[in-house]
Amino acid sequence: MPNIAVARLWFEGNSFSPTPTEADALRSREWVSGAEALVRYAGTGTELGGLARFVEARPDWRATILRCTSAQPGGPLTRAAFEGWLDEVLHGLREGAPWDGVYLSLHGACVAENVPAADLHIIQQVRGVIGTTPLTASFDFHGNMAPELATLLDGASVYRTYPHLDMDATALRALTMLERRMDGTRLYGAIEKLPRVLHSFHMRSEAGPMAEVWAEAAALEDDVVLEAAPFGGFSWGDTPFAGPSGMAWATTAEAATRAAKAVIGAIETRLPRFDVTLPGPRAALATALSAPPGLVALLDPADNPLSGGVADSPGLLRALVEAAPGVPTVFAFLHDPDSVAAARAAGQGAEARFTLGGRTTADFGPPVAVTATVERLTEGRFTNEGPMERGAPVDLGPTAVLVVGDWLRIIITSRKEAAVDPAFFALHGIDLTETRLLANKAKNHFRAAFAGRCAAIVECDCPGPAALDLAALPFRHVPAAWRS
Template identity: 35%
Template sequence: MPHRVAVAGFLHETNTFAPTKAQLADFVQGGGYMPISRGAEVLSRGKGINLGIGGAVIHGESAGWEMVPILWAGAIPSAHVSQNAYESITDEILEGIKAALPLDGVFIDLHGAMVAEHEDDGEGALLMRLRDIVGPDVPIAAALDLHGNITQTMVDAADVLVGFRTYPHVDMAETGRRAAVQLDHLMARGIPFAKAFRRLPFLVPIAWQSTREFPAKDLYDLVAATETGAVSSTSFFFGFPAADFPGCGPTVICYGETQADTDAAADRIEAAVLAAEPDLAGKTFDPDAGVVEAMRIAGTATRPVVIADTQDNPGAGGDSNTTGMLRALVRNNAQAAALGNMVDPKAAEAAHAAGQGAEIDIALGGFSNIALDSPFEGRFTVETLSDGKLIASGPFYGGAPLDLGPSACLRIGDVRIVVTSNKAQMADQEMYRFVGIEPTKQKILVNKSSVHFRADFDPIAEVILTCTAPGPMPVSPASLPFRNLAPGMRMEPMGRVFDPEEVREIELS
């Protein structure tokens, strides 16, 4: 008989310091994810796109599973998931799985760093409730982001947690497939794997986590090489360093046939990460210095100089509307420069009302109450208009349809700005082209992203610079006002440790 497997998903990466919370409407719309999907939609929409659910569906079909699709929901990173959104989606998933019983297994697509208004460990709470429904003998497999803040609760509740191995995340679907394969193994063997879980003592800035570069590339090569023989599954999670709760931080988790083999694998990966700590840092520029350096390089370059506006990365909780990099481009008279995306629905509406070719006087962006940021007031030319619908064909989005809402290309001087109504991380060249900007013909591109954009922009970039304009996601976690980290956690590589007593003294002073 075919295995009867429930499939579901609930994804959110939470920056607890970000300005805007995730509401139910954000999951309905989906942002850079597919929109909320129920029943057969989970299979039809998920199949063939770069998401964990996509890889699981393809494996399930090839393995002959009787798949019972429940609900899949994801929203672009932001501050906390609202209690209403969390409970509505969680309840629907759990009720659907309860109605699907009996089951041979459960596959669930998660992020791993979800914090709700009322629940710090969003995935841990969901997995525990799921375990209560299916009982101790039905295996639960989860595919997770390498930025997951993995907790002991998650490890205890699930039978196997499988993490991405690439950042930019070009292997989301492949990770779903690997998790589904592990679920097959568990259903066939009838007994759990041995587990080994390790927590690392320092936070890692996301700007330096790219697996295309040393040392992260070497670390993930080791993770993959360690998954052999009696060791069934190995994962290293960098963690998402902007979540103020004790579970925040990097972790290693391995599964295997024996506890000794599994512990040895986890110890090997843990030792490599500890040894790499001094190398997990990098160089940044302030906005003006970055633009001046980009202009210098562009003087002789044959390809665009790409700047990461890392601190307003919507993939890490930013609203994608800060103006620090725009000001620097205009102030330094940058030529053939483009910036994307500036999420400002009112500006997009004004552009559409005025029409293509018009000039409009507006205050653009800067409305998220970010310290040292403010709207940019100026006269802009409306070069092009768009309904915001496009296919993001690059390796990160993997052909996903995006709906950025009413959008426009606004120009000031020789700087062009992609203005959208809906938020999505600038990680695909088509997100310039849909408003008439050909990215390969620009001298300078400023992307509101930290690392994901590299998947599609590395091949066209002369060089990539990282700039630190004001934004809600500081490049160094040490500058965040933590109150609830695990005591003793270093807040950046080789940095000072978190001391809750020190925080209390400051609050009382």
């Protein structure tokens, strides 16, 4: 009976977020092990959902699920949070040995306070414990990949969609590589880098330059090249391995290197098409209001939680309040436990004064003071409708909906989880068919569920931890020339 070990740490670190990510952020989003993990995530569009499908199809296999956890992107993991997870996993690997194989579900852009290239460190430590035992991993498309990973792993796979709709399929590919290695077939890996840091606005998989790269990579795959795919990198991860990569796995070293070089070359030939400029919030608001009838999304990617934003910067909210367009508007969202507590104390239907945004830091602008009515209170729990992370449970903690005037609804939450699923809005009683303007701290992942629902999507650049101007950020590990 093949016996494999599984562990997971899915976290994308924004080195410039004003607050570190504590262990509580991991525990509140996903903190499972043992049989519970497969039961909870079976049938979901996640890596653990893919694992459940893989094991179900192989009843003679045994999968021991060590600690699996994830958190929304944010400031670097604290040393205690990172080392606590790693120590638990390494202990489990030692105690359960010998293993026939090990599978890791990682991100690729994890940053910890004490380790700027945390995914590389994890794999080095795991390899040190398990020796020559077959080891594969799956990664997010936004991984900042170290070339050394190709020599430490026996196979790896990466998301091939953005928004990320193939998490489960990616896990299945990595697990299939593990099975091949356990059966005695050796694969050779290669990772090629491009010394540039690119924004991901034009990296969607349905169209544009990165869609073309994915198509070229897919054409490289055959009986020899099992995996050929790009990584876009994560712009705000300050690591020596920042920037895009091409990764390939093949039955010969030469084929893997050739394919990885072809993938990174496909990105390099399209570099000018990845450039992006965005209007400020007032200009973007004017554009949104002039859009055709229907729901219009006005996005603030600089404070996007899925880019490590704090969901607390006030720039877009201030522009809305000052402009007072008067059309039915929803603002999603502010991560503000204190204001949620104040709303609950006041009670549903009560009117109160609230100070919103700018509570974590004043670096992105001062708070916005409003008089609002508490329209709705919730416990903050729902299940993703998808397509992204379909079926996964979400816990926002207690939440509230505040109404300013008769036109602006502001959602405030106790925990930071991106508003990219229709169930987020259904939880809060929001009828998007009756909404003209949806102002959201979001970027590309929002489009997975909402591109077809919106008459237009307008993006703007506000102050925030994931703002456009990389040259203004205090990088320590990424050369300035890579950010030009």
